[in-house]
Amino acid sequence: MDVSANPTIGSRRATGIVIDSTALPTRSDVVVVGAGLIGLSCAWRLAQAGLSVTVIERDTVGVGASLAATGMLAPAAEHEPGSDPLLPLALESLARWPGFRDELQAASGISIDYREEGTLVVAIGRDEVDRLRFRHDLQIRSGLSARWLPGSEVRALEPTLRPSVTAGLFCPDDHQVDPRLVMAGLTRANQAAGVTIVEQCAVEALDWVGDRVCGAATSRGHISAATLILATGAWSGDASLLPDELALPVRPLRGQSLALKTTTRTGNLSHMVWTEQVHMAPKADGHLIIGATVEDCGFVPGVTAGGLYALLEGARRVLPGIEEMEVEAVWSGFRPTSDDDAPIIDTLAPGLVVATGHHRNGYLLAPATADCVAELVTTGALPDIASSFGLARFHRSEQRVRRAFA
Incomplete structure (x- = not known):
């Protein structure tokens, strides 16, 4: 397993970034x-x-x-109270992503794993469902595309999720890339x-x-x-x-993440899945990326036991299959966050x-x-x-x- 303050993720290490x-x-x-x-x-x-x-x-x-980063392009799932001023720029940038992707892939010869399956935001138990309904109401008032799903429909989209998943939001326009x-x-x-x-x-x-x-x-x-x-x-x-x-x-907010290696036996997710604690992003190379903590600790590098526990437990609450997945890498980085x-x-x-x-x-x-x-x-x-x-x-x-x- 690779443990780093920078994301060199085992077999995912060959990024093609070569600077003479x-x-x-x-x-x-x-x-x-x-x-x-x-x-x-x-x-x-x-x-x-x-x-x-x-x-x-x-x-x-x-x-x-x-x-x-995880590579989220998720204006609907990210939308929260107070973020309305940012929303027009976020939606405009999302609309520009397909053209940006096509130009970038043509100029570089590299496919960036742009995935359009949409994002699921899931809840377990009454309190989480209530907060999810509040989020859905906010999305609808802001004109975002988000569909309420009962637990049975969530699990129809993602059969490997626990039966205890009570409800979810499907955000079809929230996409992802491989950073x-x-x-x-x-x-x-x-x-x-x-x-x-x-x-x-x-x-x-x-x-x-x-x-x-x-x-x-x-x-x-x-x-x-x-x-x-x-x-x-x-x-x-x-x-x-x-x-x-x-x-x-602008200040740094540390985020810790990890990469799990999936197999045909463990299975993988089809969509990016969010919970209140974590987000999980399946990648085309078979990895499942779980992120990310939010820590206001300055430029303190590294990975902590508490951070990894929070990620693993947050994912395990909804996805029991992670118990059989190999932990291939853990890392941290610093988000640039304005006031x-x-x-x-x-x-x-x-x-x-x-x-x-x-x-x-x-x-x-x-x-x-x-x-x-x-x-x-x-x-x-x-x-x-x-x-x-x-x-x-x-x-x-x-x-x-x-x-x-x-």
Whole structure:
């Protein structure tokens, strides 16, 4: 069994992510800081627009959240009280996923295991059923596609679930991808588009000329650029790169996950299945991914006994077959979470753009985020669909609080 703070999942380890040792260029039209899902998606779109692009990564491609994720594209299952402002962007990005998938697979030659079976959210017992009905009411009021199912219909869709599953919601439009294949595809697509990816290169300071960012000082030297994009995920809240007035309210939330190896004897799920405790995602290579804890513990790496127990027990409550499945890997990663759990997509200063804070929705929001950032860089204007996700919203909230207590 592979135990890692980064997801190298046994036989699933061969992701196809290969970066040649690359020297840092001295200049690029665009420098993207961060080679995670969001950074590579933005870089690819900008390269397609004809710009020279360099991606700088402090560690290796996908470290942090991108390779640790489950790959959920689930606006309905994720919808909760207070998330209405994010919903239009989430649904727009989901609508863009099929085109994004087709382009990515054609550019990379890698199938990303895009699965459209839908998602089941299940409940056991009266209290969970009541909370599930509340969730369903919220989904319907928000115009989302979700169908209430009695326990018998849930088990007809997933016969391996326990008879004690009392009810469920079927969200037909909630899909999933395999993160390791998406990241491998993005790496190849970027390389094919002429993007330079430099790993093990830390950005130490931004280069300012007046109020404008014109490049960065790194552990490998300086690089100049017309635009620098911060896509540093959970590390975006690092105060060392930005002045106080541009500080990003982003923090890490650790998530622990595990991979189980299924067989014809154990069987596997056909849909992504959510409970109140865990979500379970079947992958085409026969693995079942169980995730994920949510822990506000800063950048404390690693896997804990309590975290693994919570995952296994949460899954076992509804899926007894996991008792016979081999645990192939366990890992943890850091979600980039803003103060309101929504992304920050904005121009912070001339020449400085940010795309971060996607919380649990990085994979869902990647196509729309990449398109919006590309439009922002090439035209200077952020599309209306992302206009409410700037940094200023947090300052307005602070001002309202101050006025309320004045």
